[in-house]
Amino acid sequence: MGPLIPNGVIPGDWDSIIAILIGLVFGFVLEASGFSSSRKLAGVFYGYDFAVLKVFFTAALVALIGLYYIDYLGYADINLMYVHPTYLWGAIIGGAIMGVGFVAGGFCPGTSLCAVAIGKIDAIVYVIGIMIGVLIFSELFSFFQPLYEGSFMGNLTLMDSFGINPYWFIFIFTTLAIGIFALSDKIRERVKKIFY
């Protein structure tokens, strides 16, 4: 039966509308859980608040385990799911740049838009910065192109690149994540509490 759009249960024309609806809910939840505060996001790097790490890691785990159960029960085919293509060096360098921006600005692109929506001035400056970055990138695209399109590895998942049984991988990944959560709690207890 699933996935719904590739199998034509929902026509592909609904893509954008569904994306808008999910985006609205996502933005609402981000804002409701306080993720539009740059202090909360920067907390991951300074060690006084690990909520962001926990939330996104848990979300990924829930989706992963849930999808594999759905696949096991035959409601959806995991092989038909969209897997984002991997451009190795582009991803590494881009990830590093985004990480620096993340610590320096205290927003990720999604939360910055959330914060703009509630009228935070630092977020508005941040989004203008993103726009300038986009402009520079597109103007110098021919210069960045070999990096952007180079080292293409196909639509890989971690299971493909490690070549292990996905079920074992999920189990190991889950225990690892829970270990990281416990560790992050230990770190938070050591670090001086900051109220914001």
Next chain:
Amino acid sequence: MVKKKVAKFLAFRYKILALIFIILAGGLVFLPKYKKHEGIKPEELLSNVINPERYISTDELAHKIIAKDPSIILVDVRSKEDYNNYTISNALNIPLSKLLDEESEMYLDQDQYDLVLFSNDNFYADQAWILCNRLGYNNIKVLDGGINQWFLTIINPPVPTENMAAVDFEKYTFRKAASMHFGVAYPEQIKVDKPVVVKKAAPKKVITIEKKKKAPVEGGC
């Protein structure tokens, strides 16, 4: 009292959630595995196979071709030589051996058109149909009886005898008309005009009457 108990329980909430996670993830590892079928399920394939709608009769096909129905694509699954010898007009040639090639997938895996597979008999076309169905392609039909049946019914329709029903005569008329469309000529269709003998008109005899020459005026009186 109850609140206290709940609070005591909730103090462990993250540990409980972590435990649920590990149990769920472990469940995936320990669940008995089964081999998944690629393509459609066997039950579905069986129900498709016994469905008579997967066949299209030669009459139906002839009607569609004559009506210039844009929704059908004819696919000849015989070898290239056979295809070059004779095929139904406007048919594509995808030999059975090349059915799973990437090039042929473009024609077969679509849902805009009705694909009609045919070979000399049903045999190869049915094999091709099963393969396509297994891969989950839509709207694929088989010409019932293949080209042999096409010859027997459309190109060379049997003349009904006098004791047959009126329907058979109607069918015969349709098939005969169809065969004419595909280029068969019938003796009664060819009108041989009798040579019209044009009688040659006898040349008119021209009788020239010589005018009497006027006699020169003679002095009289």
